[in-house]
Amino acid sequence: MAKVSFIGLGVMGYPMARHLKAKGHEVTVYNRTAEKADRWVSENGGRAVRTPREAAEGQDIVFACVGNDDDLRQVTLGPDGAFQALRPGAIFVDHTTASAEIARELHRAAKEKGAAFIDAPVSGGQAGAENGVLTVMCGGDAEPYAEAEPVIMSFARACRLMGPAGAGQLTKMINQICIAGVVQGLSEGIHFGKRAGLDIEAVLDVISKGAAGSWQMENRGRTMNEGRFDFGFAVDWMRKDLAIVLAEARKNGAQLPVTALVDQFYADVQRMGGNRWDTSSLIARLER
Structure with missing residues (x-):
């Protein structure tokens, strides 16, 4: 046990921290809104602190899941940031979807x-965290990754070192590129089927068993057909992620025409x- x-008890961090406590780890939490940290402690035990610096003091592993690059810099390098108290040998694991x-x-x-940093963005959304x-x-160095991996598995079903620092974030960018294209294709397929007068539930049931099948079809096809989007991974978050993707593509010269187009559809x-609608709401712009 560690x-x-x-650091960061949002829709992802709150349940992720809970799983750490449930696995027997000694857990300290910090959240910008202190009341949420206090509520987490009242529900799960552990202790709450008032600064990221306090959160890092004496710890083996410090996890974080915050909003963006700026938030991450503030909770790590700021005057009261975690890196001010990170001890030699400690590991900082960042689950924020941020830039490489x-x-x-x-x-x-x-x-x-004398510490270690692992960029460790996640996929699976709020349901996966819960x-x-x-x-x-x-992304990071092999030795600290090997030490952190069993603890990360407290809230994961799969965890892999993809390469040096930044490789985790680059892999997450590919994840978002693939999701954007699949959701747009699924939106157009359902929209087309409706216009053609087909039973969409029957269509999805059949084609999901073949080459067109996907996680998005299995988990979002029915709700897209029903026009329900009040759950899941928000459009605002997806646009933040796609902005990171497109900025990286400008640096490395990758051509992402579909991703750029879908980003504008999300706009x-x-x-x-x-x-705040789920990302599957791309179909709404076709049916407005």
Whole structure:
């Protein structure tokens, strides 16, 4: 069992930290809104602290899951950031979906302190976090990864080191590229089927057993057909992720025409008021 902290108790971090406690780890939590950290402790035990720096003091592993690059810099490198108290030999595991650039920056900063940094974005959404079955893609050095992996598996069903610092974030970018294209294709297929007068549930039941089948079809096809989007991974979050993807593509020269187009389709959904709708709401812009 390890002494761990979790920084950021949002829709992902809250249940991820809970799984760590349930597996027997000694858990300290920090959240920008202190009341949420206090509520987590009242429900799960452990202790709450008031700064990321306090969260890192004396810990073996410090986990984080915050909003974006700027939030991550604040909770790590800021005056009260975790890196101010990260001890030699400690491991900082970041589950934020962020840029590969900041992953490399924090990897260097941790090494200067004799500590380690692993970028470890996740896939599986809120349901995956709640059920402890996330997929975790990691970048960093092999030795600290091997030490952290059994603890990460407290809330994951799959975890893999993809390469050096930043490789986890780059893998997550590929994940989002693939999701964007699949959801748009599924939206167009369902929209086409409706216009053709077909029984969409029957269509999805048949084609999901063949080459067109996907996680999105199995888990979102029915709700897309029903026009229900008040759950899941929000459009605002997807646009944040796709902005990171497109910025990286501009650096490495990758051609992402479909991803760029789908990003603009999500902008249309935002203009429709769907900022917090699930990403499957791409179909709404076809049927408005």
